[in-house]
Amino acid sequence: MTLREVVVVGGSIGALTAVEMLRMEDFDGRITVLSDEDVPPYTRVPLSKGVLAGTESIDDVVLAPLADEVDLRLETPATGLDLRTRTVHTPAGPVPYDGLVIATGGRARRLGHPGQDERVLRTYGDCVRLRDDLAASSSVLVVGGGFLGMEIASTARTLGKDVTVVDLAPPLDRLLGAVVGGHVRSVATQAGVRIVVTDGGVRLLGAPTPTGVELVDGTRLEADLVVSAVGDVPNVEWLAGSGVQVHGGIVVDSHCQVAPGVVAAGDVTVISAGDGELTRSPHWTNAVDQARAAVRALLHGNTAAPYRPSQYCWTEQFGLDVKMVGDLDPQGEPTVLDGSLDQGSALLAWPDAVAPRSIVAVNHRTPPVKLKRLLQPAAQAARA
Incomplete structure (x- = not known):
């Protein structure tokens, strides 16, 4: 019709x-x-x-x-x-x-019960509220170490806040792999962020406004501001x-x-x-x-042409511009195409440069379009 x-x-x-x-x-x-x-x-x-x-x-x-x-x-x-x-x-x-x-x-996914006024960041309204809370706080506890959680932690640290990030696994490993994730965590730690990895979930403490979390082992962490960034x-x-x-x-x-x-x-x-x-x-x-x-x-x-995912995402945090194409969570050691993480700028490929499945640029000048082109040989081979 x-x-x-x-x-x-x-x-x-x-x-x-x-x-x-x-x-x-x-x-x-x-x-x-x-x-x-x-x-x-x-x-x-x-x-x-x-x-x-x-x-x-x-x-x-x-x-x-x-x-x-x-x-x-x-x-x-x-x-x-x-x-x-x-x-x-x-x-x-x-x-x-x-x-x-x-x-x-x-x-935003929430962890608390209906009686808790949980702080999250998804909409502009959420952001305005969180910004006001952040201005009135000296310490921040971020639950969740994905892109969003770590970006919130980065901004809070830039504003001089005492920052702790809690997650079930080392932050960013699931998205960027252990090599790049570890590098970003190292930079975050050097910037003063405390990272806590817990084997199990957390429970928000305090009502109506959460004031901390309890880990499965009974450890309690408190802060002026608690933010949930859990998907x-x-x-x-x-x-x-x-x-x-x-x-x-x-x-x-x-x-x-x-x-x-x-x-x-x-x-x-x-x-x-x-x-x-x-x-x-x-x-x-x-x-x-x-x-x-x-x-x-x-x-x-x-x-019409079918939808083909671009497989591209990025994050900016702690002075790092991280761009990624291909499969999330690249495994093993990468092939270094240019620079090095130690030098502050790197272009990395997994598993190799011939048929890469993942490419990550850290503070590297390569634009997204070129990064996607680097994946084309592998994509063509997969369709053959």
Whole structure:
């Protein structure tokens, strides 16, 4: 059918990319964007850095404004979906669609019980609150040592706070591998961050505002400010009873299709890795690339090119700019393509330079496009 009414649910970079892609693909019908936030679509990347540090504001992170002909409805969450009548339900009433793009992303995962006012960082509102708390604190305890947790720790340390990071495994090893992860931890430790690895989960202490954590061995760690950075949960509850397949996220096919006239993109999705296992890629580049593929499929069906993950992510912390392409958690010793970690700038490949599966650049001038090209021989061999 010819699409005349496209609804985009979400206010993220994935949602904005979908709107831009619709116009780039010459869709001239009506576009309605439903967002549950009270600010226009923005990029989350600076939240753990400049915005949290107080050097950037909402004006610095809001993305390019939507065209006047796009109907942006803020503070309008989707509460239900009827695939049969092609209707999205909201507190303000039903919104009909011919085509639907779901980009509702995820929300911060929480560790505490309902009586605890847990501090997290996912939205701009979270960031403003956390920034104010940080200004009034001298010590910070971050639960979770992934990209977000370590970026929060880096910003807090830059502001002169006493910082402790607690995780179930050495921070960043799961994402960057032991070699690069170990290097980043070494730099963080030299910057004054205390890292605690616990064999088991932690329990938040204090109510309503947590004031510490208890480890499984009974050890208690306290701080003025406790922040949970333990991943995210896809926003799929509004789809209950709709018939959309949900399994740890919205299940999409290779074209990001969900149902006739419905596609999805970004952190809310899961996709088959090829072996039947469903995987999520909650990264900025994935949301952008997937939104582009989803819109093409919405407009052109299976004649559109399938979605191919870019396998690119990055983090900035403790003066380190770390860019990675390929498989997360590279194992073993890398092949050094240029520089060295000891010298402060390195380009590394796993397992070798001939058919690399992972490439990491640490404070290295190589741009992302070139890093991706370095993976092409291995990708071509895998498809042969």
